[in-house]
Amino acid sequence: RKEVEQDPGPFNVPEGATVAFNCTYSNSASQSFFWYRQDCRKEPKLLMSVYSSGNEDGRFTAQLNRASQYISLLIRDSKLSDSATYLCVAQGWAGNMLTFGGGTRLMVKP
């Protein structure tokens, strides 16, 4: 079983739609969680950190449920430029290695 599991998609949505991605992790010792975005043939880039209290950054909302070992990302009012692969990432402690999910591909269509 993978340590971080994601639905690979693709999720095909029209512009303006709301889309949600989910992720589960198996290592209960994981302390920190992130969503990274990766464009085709590019490097992963940090989109946002994920906190138990939930956090929002513009159109993006992330949520962590430690009891269920479940992480989510909600994207509102999807833009064409949101098309990318979204990577769910867990970390043991600050500075420790990152454990990646396989990524969820999002395609936003006009």
Place this chain on the structure above:
Amino acid sequence: EAGVTQFPSHSVIEKGQTVTLRCDPISGHDNLYWYRRVMGKEIKFLLHFVKESKQDESGMPNNRFLAERTGGTYSTLKVQPAELEDSGVYFCASSQDPRTGINTEAFFGQGTRLTVV
């Protein structure tokens, strides 16, 4: 400020040959990591340097892979001899030491796409 840079961006080598990948981290970042993504799989950790010391090399697949970070600056990852299954994208990342830096975000280089034929 320059980001994490990797060289080469692409490499095509024959099975049995040697390849050396280079990573220049962001200046001042003590942590340096190597990751790899092989076709159809998730990005996986290879190893972690803190300055010039190997902090964790649990992800290194076998002894054909050798990583160094002499002087605690740039790092090299050598594959010798290369096998077909080594093909993939090799990413390097760097971050500040959480004991001294406020922002411990890991920044990734653009990767080296290695193809072994």
